[in-house]
Amino acid sequence: MPASVPAPLPADPLQVLARYWGYPVFRPLQEEIIRGVLENRDTMALLPTGGGKSLCYQVPALCRPGVCLVISPLIALMKDQVAALRKRGIAAAAIFSGMHAREIDSRLDAAASGHLRLLYLSPERLVTDRFLGRLDRMPVSLIAVDEAHCISEWGHDFRPAYLRIVDLRQHLEKVPLLALTASATPEVRDEISRRLELRNPAFFQASFARTNLSWVVRQTESKKQRLVTMFTKVGGTGLVYTKSRRRTRELSDLLSARGISSSYYHAGLEADVREARQDGWMKGNIRVMVCTNAFGMGIDKPDV
Numbered sequence: 001m002p003a004s005v006p007a008p009l010p011a012d013p014l015q016v017l018a019r020y021w022g023y024p025v026f027r028p029l030q031e032e033i034i035r036g037v038l039e040n041r042d043t044m045a046l047l048p049t050g051g052g053k054s055l056c057y058q059v060p061a062l063c064r065p066g067v068c069l070v071i072s073p074l075i076a077l078m079k080d081q082v083a084a085l086r087k088r089g090i091a092a093a094a095i096f097s098g099m100h101a102r103e104i105d106s107r108l109d110a111a112a113s114g115h116l117r118l119l120y121l122s123p124e125r126l127v128t129d130r131f132l133g134r135l136d137r138m139p140v141s142l143i144a145v146d147e148a149h150c151i152s153e154w155g156h157d158f159r160p161a162y163l164r165i166v167d168l169r170q171h172l173e174k175v176p177l178l179a180l181t182a183s184a185t186p187e188v189r190d191e192i193s194r195r196l197e198l199r200n201p202a203f204f205q206a207s208f209a210r211t212n213l214s215w216v217v218r219q220t221e222s223k224k225q226r227l228v229t230m231f232t233k234v235g236g237t238g239l240v241y242t243k244s245r246r247r248t249r250e251l252s253d254l255l256s257a258r259g260i261s262s263s264y265y266h267a268g269l270e271a272d273v274r275e276a277r278q279d280g281w282m283k284g285n286i287r288v289m290v291c292t293n294a295f296g297m298g299i300d301k302p303d304v
Helices: 013-021 030-038 055-063 075-087 101-112 123-127 129-135 160-171 186-195 223-233 245-257 271-282
Strands: 043-046 067-071 092-095 118-121 140-145 177-181 202-205 238-241 262-265 288-291
Touching: 013 030, 013 055, 030 043, 030 055, 030 202, 043 186, 055 067, 055 118, 055 140, 055 177, 075 092, 075 118, 075 271, 092 101, 101 118, 101 129, 118 123, 123 129, 123 160, 160 186, 177 186, 223 238, 223 245, 245 262, 245 288, 262 271
Parallel strands: 043 177, 043 202, 067 118, 067 140, 092 118, 140 177, 238 288, 262 288
Antiparallel strands: none
């Protein structure tokens, strides 16, 4: 039998928010989502990028005992969130490809023994013997599926493990599930709900209008030259997204040849290489990262 979820702690979400993040109030819809989760309701939330989706599971994870399982598709985002949580004194860890077996076992044991508040995993990790062998001993308080639209976009072919997330419900019948995304049509939303077997879910959707952002489309005869010109004239760090892995290296080499500090990132690189490049970009040693969507857009950096 799965480990039961202990009774909720007396911690209030607003108290947790103030203590660990220093904010006096939540953003629109965050508090409603959090309180619904703490009432053990399955929930789906559509919030824009930068709209505070991560707090919707991080705060509940600190309001009750146990560990929150966060299912995320991108290593870069997992690492970024875990690092930020640890800086706040919150016990969090991630398991991803390229880690040694001993390190994976250590983190799973920590989750099973109640020493972690949040454990980040890719959907592929959920079906491994290592994880399943400890799942019934884990005091899981919440299942959070980040970037839930990937169930529809990737689950049918590219990453079929997304369609196996629902298997968790067989082990954790009474644990609420929170599905979060920044982009989902009504059809995708219905598929997410169906694939995750959400039970009478509460649904929240915030406005996607972002008055602090501007969207510019420029017509140009040479994208390469335009790229060089942009980074020559505009300060700060930057991200350049492209569809192919080969293209990431080509554009990075181009920028570097023009004296613009640059590197590239995609899922085909070795784990230690990806880690070194992400750290270099976060610390400002690499100014421009040319990447596929494996890098993600939710990494918290102020000068992009």
